[in-house]
Amino acid sequence: MTSTVTTPVTPPVSATYAVAGMSCGHCEATLTRVIGELDGVTGVHVRLATGHVTVTGTAEPDDTAIAEVVDAAGYELTGRV
Structure with a gap:
């Protein structure tokens, strides 16, 4: 007889933010990279x-950390949508 252990799957969590200053593909690539490097x-x-x-992660996104990397990249996170 074999036994199977199942691990519950945690659904991803998403949050959408308004970001000022984006205007081109370079902006898109930069924000995708800097936000994507954050843990989780x-x-x-x-x-x-x-x-x-929109940021998707394994847990609730850290608004402060996201705002910091967005601001450091030269954009302005103005809040959640």
């Missing part, structure tokens, strides 16, 4: 047309 972040989706960035 598994995905970053930048929408230039709306000025929104």
Whole structure:
């Protein structure tokens, strides 16, 4: 007889932020890279047309850490959407 151990799967958590100062593909690539380097972040989706960035992770995104890397990259995180 074999036994199987199942580990509960935690669904990803997402948050969407308004970011000012984005205007081109370079902006998109930069924000995807700097936010994606944060611990626990598994995905970053930048929408230039709306000025929104959606961050997906293994736990609730750290708003302070995200704001710091966005600001350091030359953009302004203006809040959650």
